[in-house]
Amino acid sequence: MIRKKIKQSFRNFLVTRVVRRTNLILIVSSGRTGTKFFEFFFKNVFEKYPVYHEPKPDLFDLSFQKILAEVSDEGIKRAIFSYRSKLIGNFYSNKDLVKYAFFKKPLYVESNPFIYPVLEEFSSNFRSTKYLFITRDFKTFCVSAYNKDPQGDGKNDFYGISDRRKRITAKDLGEKLPWEWKNLNRIEKIAWYWNMSNRHLYYGLKNKDYIHLNFEDIFNKDKNVQNEAITRLSSFFGIKILEPNSLSTIMRTKINKSKQISKINSINDLDSKTQDRIDFLTKEMREILGYRPIK
Template sequence: MVNYLNSVNFTIIVSTGRTGTEFLAHALPQIYPSIHAEHEPYPDGFVLGTQYHRENYSNERVIEQYLKMRKPVLERLEQSNKTIYVESNNNLVMFLPALIEFFPRLKVIHVERSPLSYIRSAISNVQQSRYTLFSDTDPRARLNAKDFPDDPEFHTWEEFSQFEKLCWHWKKYNQLIESSIKQPLNYLKISHQKLFETDTLNEFNKFSKFIDPTLATSSDKILSCFSNPRNQVKEYSIGSFEDWGTTKIRAFERIIGPIKDYL
């Protein structure tokens, strides 16, 4: 299976979450029939990612488990005769170094969203009608500052509010992605704002040409797909950063940096 994935065009889309990765996995095959795309296929890799960090799984062990998890997907891909596989999955961030080591032709697309809008979206996105990310009712034992002994927030994590935890998550996941990249030519960072708000056609064309330079389609088809977003927050539980107040702004700037850098 390692050899098979190295023989096809293998691209992953990673981010902090709340960046349109589910939409992209559904839109790509509609726009380009030559692409087989999956969004967080089951098992989604969350447990494997935490084992990589908390149980010191080796890269070899991680890849062995990853290939077992993806066997049904790869069998469908092989039977379809499609040569492009795109996995849009934020959980892959946790073991990205292993993927890069074993799949040297792997292409990594990093969708980055401004933390100002990401935090507002994440804290308002109710999952399974019962929890939001890093809330008290979040059932998943997510990576946190206690998993990284050299993390600046290692000793203060237990005191963090949900807002502070989301600030940390945004910074840490983007750091994990960027620190894992060893081949810049196989890495592309895409702006969430440009892709979904201000420059859709140009940003999506850059995105698709990175996957495969031969991909081509009409602008109308692209814009038609983007007119039907998925998994959007319909009602925000907190206001935009202008309404956050001093406590939240100070927390944001302590963990991430000056707000002015993201305006």
């Protein structure tokens, strides 16, 4: 029994040391921007290191608590360390833990659209952090988000009445809208969320080590545009350019596509009044990020 406790204590020491020495890569966005794809991409690049998309717990609730100021910054930091050190520790063998605790620099990659409120607390647990910030034009984001099935129960109800996750609202942030939150329809609430989450990321990443890429460039049908985006990404993270065939296979892989049940196919499916309201709700970040008006 004593020997078992000693072994566990030594393993805990190794895991803590590995996490503190780890270089972190965070892929962040509003969601519906290919974050699941980047788990696949980085796993092909960093085969020896843990790479995850929205690992459990996905920190959605913790981020919500941060916005509502229900948990201290230090409490959030400790919770993230506990969750992610367990994940990282389970990935490595004892031999690997010793290697990364004392000799080689470890790496951890997480792709997660829910962590925009807790960037500071997340990164403070690691040796260094680099960010990939992905944005998507609301004109196509809204179609993907509206058609999203958050619970995997066949219901496209992101920000809908039957959405089982309690999502952040304008009321939670004390924002005053020209119309009351309850009077916004689902697509208008999605528009508010797109603007709010991108605002958090845009200002939260200032003075941090990050690269901003557009969804439209990464998944562009024009291979020159796509290759330029991947080259920028690879250069920023010090990634060796993949072989053309391997890169083509990765880029052709479609991941996390929405099941379209109750759907819209285009922003043009929306009536003119709704488009005007969406234009207002997204104007701030569309202008900052360089996206054109809705109409």
